[in-house]
Amino acid sequence: MILPGATLGILGGGQLGQMFTLAARRMGYGVWVLDPDPDCPAAAVADRHLCAPYDDFSALALLADHCAAVTAEFENVPASAMIYLEARIPVRPGSTALAIAQDRVREKTFFQDLGLEVAPFALLRQEDDVELVARKLSFPAILKTTRFGYDGKGQQNVTTASELPAAWASLNTPEAILESRIKLVQEFSVVLARSVEGMMVFYPLAENRHHHAVLDLSIVPARIPEALQNQARQSAACIAEALNYVGVLAVEFFVEEEGRLLVNEMAPRPHNSGHYTIDACVSSQFDQQVRALCGLSLADIRLLSPVVMMNLLGDLWEEGGPDWQKLFQHPQIKVHLYGKKEARPGRKMGHVNALSSDAERALAVLETLRQDWNWPR
Ligand SMILES: Nc1ncnc2c1ncn2[C@@H]1O[C@H](COP(=O)(O)OP(=O)(O)O)[C@@H](O)[C@H]1O
Ligand SMILES: [Mg+2]
Incomplete structure (x- = not known):
């Protein structure tokens, strides 16, 4: 067990790294962050910011020498860095989970091998015949890079097979997957934590x-039939067990028209859709990440209030930034801003959690705010 007073390391100092750092420091741990961005959000709250690339072995050596354990805020840490650290200190979750999550083909194949849909x-690879690949699937479809995609980046809509060559050329990537567009009824996610003891x-x-x-929004409690919820929890548990996972794991699901459940992707870390836990649960997903990393018992996840989380994107900053007065008029809304210096359209600048006696009321509060801000969706 790693106890308060020890120093923890995190690879990546974005908002997820920042919220991990805040949770760890509140619990009495020191935190060192490795991130190549001098202005990364976690730098402002960490004990030390190692400003270096993720494969800088002198920075990794410092981290290994000074930290009792290391985690990551994102899945795209180079394998060489993970292997280097794993030989020296506990790294949770480990390199296997990250290697699978950073590659859409490995990830989907891994799910299928577990019997999940x-x-x-x-x-689609460079040497492949685009027309032949197009014949394997039904359209409309989405072309996605196998690596480094997030927030819809590295994705192209492909309405018909004839659009595929142009979409493939524009992605300019060595490898992509072509995925049929699902008629989605709902999307939801399971965030779980698994301890060293399992x-x-x-x-x-x-x-x-x-x-x-x-x-855009995460609504809790989710309005999803109990049977589907159970199935999703079982699927997520099966993924975590297969990886002998330690840490916080998020699994995204699609519900198809006929009520069929599909696994979309996983994140080997706390997830944007789990930010509601900061204000609405006994312990947040970041508290849990600290506990799992340190080999401690997990905390209570109980929901204290219905809640809706809304992301604040850089779009809102286009004309001088959001009208904060209008936001703070709502006493039910809790504000989280990451301190990012530069706002770009689509960039996650912060989020808010609206708490109310039921999720519909919380949604209505955010809808009012959105109207006040003239930020329709
Ligand atoms: N096959 C699909 N059918 C329908 N919608 C999809 C599909 N794939 C992705 N999407 C939509 O795009 C969103 C982002 O895609 P996702 O594969 O999760 O990539 P990212 O890594 O960018 O989160 C999904 O949450 C969903 O709303
Ligand atoms: Mg996703």
Whole structure:
């Protein structure tokens, strides 16, 4: 067990790294962050910011020498860095989970091997015949890079097979997957934590709404039939067990028209759709990440209030920034801003959690705010 007073390391200092750092420091741990961006959000709250690339071995050596354990805020840490650290200190979750999550083909194949259903897909590589690949699938479809995609980045809509060559050329990537577009009824996610001893806790499911492939709202409690919720928890547990996972794991699900459940993707870390836990649960997903990393018992995940989380995107900053007065008029809304210096359209600048006696009321509060801000969706 790693106890308060020890120093923890994190690879990546974005908002997820920042919220991990705040949770760890509140619990009495020191935190060192490795991130190449001098202005990364976690730098402002960490004990030390190692400003270096993720494969800088002198920075990794410093981290290994000074930290009792290391985690990551994102899945795209180079494998060489993970292997280097794993030989020296506990790294949770480990390199296997990250390697699978950073590659859409490996990830989908891994789910299928566990007997879980995914959207129909086909691999497209440079040497492949585009027309042949197009014949394997039904359209409309989405072309996605196998690596480094997030918030809909590295994705192209492909309405018909004839659009595929142009979409493939514009992605300019060595490898992509072509995925049939599912008629979605709902999207939701399961965030779980698994301890060193293999104990698991599941946060209440979040019903997720996206706008242009970026998470917009997470609604909790999710309005999803109990049987589907159970199936999703079982699937997520099966993934965590297969990886002998330690840490916080998020799994995204699609519900198809006929009520069929598909696994979309996983994130080997806290997830945007779990930010509601900061204000609405006994312990947040970041508290849990600290506990799992340190080999401690997991905390209570109980929901204290219905809640809706809304992301604040850089779009809101286009004309001088959001009208904060209008936001602070709502006493039910809790504000989280990451301190990012530069706002760009689509960039996640912060989020808010609206708490109310039921999710519909919380949604209505955010709808009012959106109207006040003239930020329709
Ligand atoms: N096959 C699909 N059918 C329908 N919608 C999809 C499909 N794939 C992705 N989407 C939509 O785009 C969003 C982002 O895609 P996702 O594969 O999760 O990539 P990212 O890594 O950018 O989160 C999903 O949450 C969903 O709303
Ligand atoms: Mg996603």
